[in-house]
Amino acid sequence: MSTLIRGNAVVADDWLELDDETAVPSGASVIVSLARWQSGREALAAAARVGLRLPNTEDIDALWPLLRERPLIALQFPKSSDGRAFSQARLLREQHGFDGEIRATGDVQRDQLQFMQRCGFDAFALRADQNVDDCLKALRDFDLAYQHAARADLPLVWQLRRGS
Amino acid sequence: MYRYDEYDQKLVDERVAQFRDQTRRFLAGTLGEDEFRALRLRNGLYVQRFAPMLRIAIPYGLLSAKQMRMLAHIARKYDKGYGHFTTRQNLQFNWPKLAEVPDLLADLATVQMHAIQTSGNCIRNITADHLAGVADDELVDPRPYCELTRQWSSFHPEFNWLPRKFKFAFSASINDRAATRVHDIGVHLVKNEQGELGYSIFVGGGLGRMPMLGHLIRPFLPEVDLFSYLEAILRIYNLQGRRDNIHRARIKVLVKALGPEKFTELVEAEWAKIKDGYLKLLPEDIERMKARFDVPAYVDAASADNGSFDAQLAADSKFAAWAKRNLRTHVKPGYAAVFVSLKANGVAPGDVTDRQMDALADLAERFSFDELRATHDQNLVLADVAKNDIYALWQQLAGLGLATPNIGLLTDLICCPGLDFCSLANAGSIGVAQDIFDRFEDFDYQHDIGDIKLKMSGCMNGCGHHTVGHIGILGVDKSGEEWYQVTLGGSAENDAALGDRTGPSFSRSDIAPAIEKIIEVYLEQREAAEESFLATYRRVGMAPFKARLYDKADAHAEEAA
Numbered sequence: 001m002s003t004l005i006r007g008n009a010v011v012a013d014d015w016l017e018l019d020d021e022t023a024v025p026s027g028a029s030v031i032v033s034l035a036r037w038q039s040g041r042e043a044l045a046a047a048a049r050v051g052l053r054l055p056n057t058e059d060i061d062a063l064w065p066l067l068r069e070r071p072l073i074a075l076q077f078p079k080s081s082d083g084r085a086f087s088q089a090r091l092l093r094e095q096h097g098f099d100g101e102i103r104a105t106g107d108v109q110r111d112q113l114q115f116m117q118r119c120g121f122d123a124f125a126l127r128a129d130q131n132v133d134d135c136l137k138a139l140r141d142f143d144l145a146y147q148h149a150a151r152a153d154l155p156l157v158w159q160l161r162r163g164s
Numbered sequence: 165m166y167r168y169d170e171y172d173q174k175l176v177d178e179r180v181a182q183f184r185d186q187t188r189r190f191l192a193g194t195l196g197e198d199e200f201r202a203l204r205l206r207n208g209l210y211v212q213r214f215a216p217m218l219r220i221a222i223p224y225g226l227l228s229a230k231q232m233r234m235l236a237h238i239a240r241k242y243d244k245g246y247g248h249f250t251t252r253q254n255l256q257f258n259w260p261k262l263a264e265v266p267d268l269l270a271d272l273a274t275v276q277m278h279a280i281q282t283s284g285n286c287i288r289n290i291t292a293d294h295l296a297g298v299a300d301d302e303l304v305d306p307r308p309y310c311e312l313t314r315q316w317s318s319f320h321p322e323f324n325w326l327p328r329k330f331k332f333a334f335s336a337s338i339n340d341r342a343a344t345r346v347h348d349i350g351v352h353l354v355k356n357e358q359g360e361l362g363y364s365i366f367v368g369g370g371l372g373r374m375p376m377l378g379h380l381i382r383p384f385l386p387e388v389d390l391f392s393y394l395e396a397i398l399r400i401y402n403l404q405g406r407r408d409n410i411h412r413a414r415i416k417v418l419v420k421a422l423g424p425e426k427f428t429e430l431v432e433a434e435w436a437k438i439k440d441g442y443l444k445l446l447p448e449d450i451e452r453m454k455a456r457f458d459v460p461a462y463v464d465a466a467s468a469d470n471g472s473f474d475a476q477l478a479a480d481s482k483f484a485a486w487a488k489r490n491l492r493t494h495v496k497p498g499y500a501a502v503f504v505s506l507k508a509n510g511v512a513p514g515d516v517t518d519r520q521m522d523a524l525a526d527l528a529e530r531f532s533f534d535e536l537r538a539t540h541d542q543n544l545v546l547a548d549v550a551k552n553d554i555y556a557l558w559q560q561l562a563g564l565g566l567a568t569p570n571i572g573l574l575t576d577l578i579c580c581p582g583l584d585f586c587s588l589a590n591a592g593s594i595g596v597a598q599d600i601f602d603r604f605e606d607f608d609y610q611h612d613i614g615d616i617k618l619k620m621s622g623c624m625n626g627c628g629h630h631t632v633g634h635i636g637i638l639g640v641d642k643s644g645e646e647w648y649q650v651t652l653g654g655s656a657e658n659d660a661a662l663g664d665r666t667g668p669s670f671s672r673s674d675i676a677p678a679i680e681k682i683i684e685v686y687l688e689q690r691e692a693a694e695e696s697f698l699a700t701y702r703r704v705g706m707a708p709f710k711a712r713l714y715d716k717a718d719a720h721a722e723e724a725a
Binding site: 094109131144161 | 171172178186202285315320321323324326399402403437438441442443448449452
């Protein structure tokens with residue numbers, strides 16, 4: 001199991017990633033594939049909470065009715081150079097107002113974490129080889145930003161200039 | 165010159181620290197080769213044939229004297245005493261050592277320079293008209309809009325891992341000198357019928373393997389909506405651009421696959437959702453940006469031009485020959501834009517030594533309000549020279565080997581580094597440039613040929629823009645040998661067009677003679693000295709060129725095949 005950063009801290013993962021065959025442990029919080037969720041929610045009734053794993057090729061707008069009630073959406077980075085999930089996260093946060101957890105999964109490594117966070121990810125399932133302390137530091141590589149994005153918790157250059 | 169504020173400086177400094185740490189982790193073995201590759205590319209660092217190559221950003225080609233002096237210092241301290249200006253108005257160093265690059269970047273940051281996003285699959289350096297602000301055919305100075313776009317695109321959290329590289333060019337003049345139609349996004353500053361300022365947006369142009377001209381997807385975008393519209397385009401591309409094949413990953417391929425109408429529809433739908441949000445610029449944002457650009461303190465026309473310039477032209481024919489080619493009209497009476505040719509015989513096009521850089525910095529301070537510009541034709545411009553000073557400037561340039569009177573002529577050719585330096589290249593280009601220089605050394609002959617753009621790339625990637633050369637040369641590899649394909653009739657200007665292939669390619673020894681034959685045919689076919697090569701080609705077509713270049717039998721064989 002990979003180390004999980006949520007917010008700005010390492011936390012024990014309270015979610016269980018399930019494949020499409022494994023039975024749901026009663027009372028567990030589980031992350032299942034979109035296909036499994038679509039093929040039968042009744043079979044997942046034993047779970048306390050159900051989050052969805054979404055391929056980076058899925059159309060967020062089209063799926064939104066399925067996503068809106070979910071407490072967690074896991075977006076995927078099949079490899080670090082494939083940046084589609086950055087856009088998916090912003091669409092979820094900014095255009096649909098999703099306020100559950102958006103978790104980065106797959107090839108999640110240090111040097112992209114801060115950009116992920118700015119696009120609306122708030123949990124990071126780190127690739128197994130990652131140095132956790134380094135990753136926590138990476139969330140503070142930049143102290144300010146030119147762009148507003150899903151999260152505007154960094155000082156924004158535009159706003160600073162407007163205020164000055 | 166755009167002057168950084170404290171925020172610009174802080175971001176560049178933070179990137180230096182971040183890159184220093186990335187380099188440290190790579191050298192310590194905790195950051196893998198492939199991962200470091202993606203990160204170093206986003207900071208302009210390639211590993212080339214002999215050594216790393218570092219590409220330094222020169223946003224919209226604008227350089228201060230102080231920055232030029234720093235580039236000279238870097239050439240001396242970290243390189244072999246020279247740098248290479250590229251077709252993206254950037255500067256490349258070919259010999260820095262990997263471990264020293266963080267120090268080099270720290271030096272650069274002290275003069276408000278960096279190598280951020282000069283390569284990698286992200287938004288690259290923004291290019292613009294090298295005569296911006298001084299051209300007499302300009303609607304408005306495009307550079308504040310370029311700087312707005314530079315800042316918006318720098319470390320953009322969503323668009324730093326695109327399917328492929330992404331290039332912007334801006335133009336605000338009647339004559340497009342920025343090749344906007346062959347960029348991923350070309351922005352033209354325009355006014356609508358109500359006289360309001362805004363932009364025409366072209367998308368999907370590009371060179372390389374599948375050369376295409378950009379499509380006009382929005383004739384008029386209001387001035388304050390620049391960022392939201394760009395985000396809409398980039399978002400559609402980031403989500404839908406192909407990632408399965410590097411040769412099909414540019415936005416031009418997506419625009420073509422969807423069709424420009426469907427692509428436009430998607431962009432407009434996305435834009436409608438975000439246009440009235442936080443991305444909307446305030447008019448004062450734009451004003452504030454304009455105010456950070458220095459305005460030269462021009463003197464009145466009579467003081468700038470007391471008549472000595474005309475007398476010097478009359479008295480010195482060598483000066484007059486140079487002035488005829490290397491000066492351009494300035495919007496301010498009494499001033500001219502002076503082109504510094506980086507295409508001297510015996511020098512790789514675009515190369516400058518540390519000594520020349522230092523001297524150019526001095527000349528910029530003395531004669532042109534501390535500023536220089538890099539052009540996408542790989543020359544430099546001192547854009548604001550009083551006519552009184554031009555003769556003295558010319559003498560200095562001549563002493564530095566920087567006064568070749570060939571701007572816009574055949575030997576003012578664009579050329580990538582080719583096989584001599586680049587690990588992507590299939591064939592040499594610098595040697596071919598030299599052969600062409602040797603054959604056309606006579607400037608009277610070149611003047612007679614007139615305005616012509618010869619552009620050469622050592623491989624399909626097309627860094628030398630061969631596809632839009634009036635004459636284009638493309639180096640190809642045929643079973644280990646260097647061969648050269650030739651195209652005719654391309655243009656990157658208002659009449660943008662992609663060149664047509666002449667036929668079978670030429671060997672290394674035949675390519676320069678082939679160019680000579682093409683020129684002969686042009687001189688025979690043109691109706692008057694005023695009819696340019698391009699106009700003549702468009703009138704007479706390929707046939708007479710083909711007939712001269714190939715045996716008839718060969719030409720027919722090629723057509724049949």
